[in-house]
Ligand SMILES: Nc1ccn([C@@H]2O[C@H](COP(=O)(O)OP(=O)(O)OP(=O)(O)O)[C@@H](O)[C@H]2O)c(=O)n1
């Protein structure tokens with residue numbers, strides 16, 4: 012059967028177990044409000060907005076799974092979307108692994124999406140899904156960089172750091188989520204690469220270590236990650252603009 016003809020069932024795994032240290036003191040980041048609604052709910056709705064996504068697996072803070080389950084019960088999702096909640100781990104990589112382990116056997120394609128990217132538009136989600144369904148083992152949304160990037164020799168806090176190299180900016184992309192995968196390759200990456208060497212900061216990096224191809228599709232400015240306080244200010248402004256444009 013050709014890749015196009017192969018029927019896919021697609022799930023989204025949402026790691027939401029981080030504390031949000033860089034955002035500052037407060038509740039776990041995924042549970043903090045954006046426009047009056049927890050960031051996690053925005054992220055879940057963003058995945059469920061894609062007609063291809065039939066299951067969302069939320070990876071909750073380790074001791075917060077029952078609370079997250081209640082939260083999801085309270086917020087309406089499209090009828091076609093099921094959800095599961097599992098407890099997360101110490102690192103993003105560990106949390107994603109736990110989410111992937113919870114997937115039912117009939118899932119063939121998996122999106123991994125940060126709860127911390129609550130405003131990704133459905134067009135970006137669909138572009139990733141389409142590329143995976145068309146046969147790409149790993150697909151990542153990415154954008155060209157605005158800043159020039161330097162590689163440095165890291166030094167102590169506040170100490171000047173010697174520059175080692177300036178990578179050619181036109182060859183670089185800042186990558187976002189959802190990152191989309193053929194289920195088998197994602198499982199293999201988490202089962203083998205994770206066990207050796209240093210952790211990866213994204214799942215696609217683990218797939219690259221397997222030697223499998225990863226491709227980039229256009230990302231979106233509104234898929235930015237809420238990491239620091241200023242990101243939350245921007246997210247509130249983007250959401251307010253959307254609500255004004257939608258007339259509610
Ligand atoms: N142990 C962890 C760490 C992170 N994440 C999730 O991975 C995504 C990206 O991580 P990041 O933005 O770094 O979130 P935090 O780890 O919460 O942030 P910080 O590093 O500032 O604490 C977030 O949705 C976060 O909840 C997770 O599920 N489990």
Ligand SMILES: C[C@](O)(CO)[C@H](O)COP(=O)(O)O
Pocket residue numbers: 103125185186187188212213214236238
């Ligand atoms: C996966 C990711 O969002 C891609 O840009 C990013 O690597 C997550 O990094 P974080 O430090 O866990 O936020």
